[in-house]
Amino acid sequence: MPPAVASRKPRPNGLRGRRGRRLKRSLVRDPAGLKESWRAVLADLEVEVQEIKRRGNETIVSVMYEDIERGLSEEQLKQLKKTGCIIVRGGVPKKEAAGWLEGLKQYIAANHDKVKDAARTHPGLLKTQAYLLSLWHSSIDTPVSVRTPVSYFDRIRIRQPGPSSFVLGPHIDGGSIERWEDPGLRKCFERILEGGDSWRKHDPFDIAPRLSANQDLYNAPNQCTIFRPWQGWTALSRTSPGEGTLASSRSSRPRQPVVPREHAGMTQALLPHLHPHLRLDETVVPIPTVEPGDQVYWHTDVVHAVEGEHRARANRLSFTSPRCPSQRRSDALYIRDQRETFLKGLPAPDFPGGEGESRFVGRGTSEDVTTVEGRRTLGLEPFSYPPAASEGERRMIDLANNTLGF
Numbered sequence: 001m002p003p004a005v006a007s008r009k010p011r012p013n014g015l016r017g018r019r020g021r022r023l024k025r026s027l028v029r030d031p032a033g034l035k036e037s038w039r040a041v042l043a044d045l046e047v048e049v050q051e052i053k054r055r056g057n058e059t060i061v062s063v064m065y066e067d068i069e070r071g072l073s074e075e076q077l078k079q080l081k082k083t084g085c086i087i088v089r090g091g092v093p094k095k096e097a098a099g100w101l102e103g104l105k106q107y108i109a110a111n112h113d114k115v116k117d118a119a120r121t122h123p124g125l126l127k128t129q130a131y132l133l134s135l136w137h138s139s140i141d142t143p144v145s146v147r148t149p150v151s152y153f154d155r156i157r158i159r160q161p162g163p164s165s166f167v168l169g170p171h172i173d174g175g176s177i178e179r180w181e182d183p184g185l186r187k188c189f190e191r192i193l194e195g196g197d198s199w200r201k202h203d204p205f206d207i208a209p210r211l212s213a214n215q216d217l218y219n220a221p222n223q224c225t226i227f228r229p230w231q232g233w234t235a236l237s238r239t240s241p242g243e244g245t246l247a248s249s250r251s252s253r254p255r256q257p258v259v260p261r262e263h264a265g266m267t268q269a270l271l272p273h274l275h276p277h278l279r280l281d282e283t284v285v286p287i288p289t290v291e292p293g294d295q296v297y298w299h300t301d302v303v304h305a306v307e308g309e310h311r312a313r314a315n316r317l318s319f320t321s322p323r324c325p326s327q328r329r330s331d332a333l334y335i336r337d338q339r340e341t342f343l344k345g346l347p348a349p350d351f352p353g354g355e356g357e358s359r360f361v362g363r364g365t366s367e368d369v370t371t372v373e374g375r376r377t378l379g380l381e382p383f384s385y386p387p388a389a390s391e392g393e394r395r396m397i398d399l400a401n402n403t404l405g406f
């Protein structure tokens, strides 16, 4: 899971003081135009707030896995691109997900760990992720392949009943101050910063400007260093609102105001007193009930949180899934290093070090991953060109294979 918002102390070098003023000045090229767009955003936002108040979590797209296999309808795609959050049901049969849960219990009891590898490479998950990744677009010569998902190793989340000390208030992952400070990441939101009516032309599914964005300028702990077009997890147990589930707001078209008061090295938190127009207490709503094997994904810019209270009696488990990173050069390097740590049973590069599972008995190995697609996502087999691959895709896949030593 992403970094905690509330549990870390603020760091220095935020946007206060002379440095902050300079940065803010560089952001605002057309003050009158930005004010005009701000007013328009607020008006538009109010309409969205009212809709979420009226419909609650019904605004979140919920589809069956067969819909993904067929391809989503125009209406579903429209809603997904608006809300940036989707639940895919039935991609992993309930029985199979229940088997993973059993395997995890055994793992905890006896250090037996093959379940994560099965989940990382399950066809129902890979196909869903490949589909969602393909909703991003680029031009033919952009060196990226949105049709080639790779795996990002993350954690298993066990939510015990009761209040949590690990509170995740509303936040957006993938950098904080970097959004304003890093020229690459700032470029992703260029249209919004232009002022006037330009913010309506912001395209949150354009992958090209994301390729040169640095979302981790300060080597923040627990910061994901590779770009994740989607984040997601797979439920291993039935989880309902009020049971410590994910809460999501619609924000794939960033409507949050430009109020850069972030601290370096922290996730971008959204706080009621800094972002009153977002009405976070009303618009961040818990996702509907999910069953074992259901998948939940949200766009990289979506505001999300984890409920602070889990009122049910039993533990709730979810698997943080592979997250469809694309094949950027830095991603390829990460996958290379992640493969090394995986083979040695060590924590993945973005996570705290230590010996990890290296001395565990019955640890999952590369031999446990038998499908070609599954092995590719872990960097164990060379990637192949997707059908009718563009020049950019070919370049990227060649580079990835080369980086991985194939």
Ligand SMILES: [Fe+2]
Pocket: 001, 002, 003, 171, 172, 173, 304
């Ligand atoms: Fe997060």
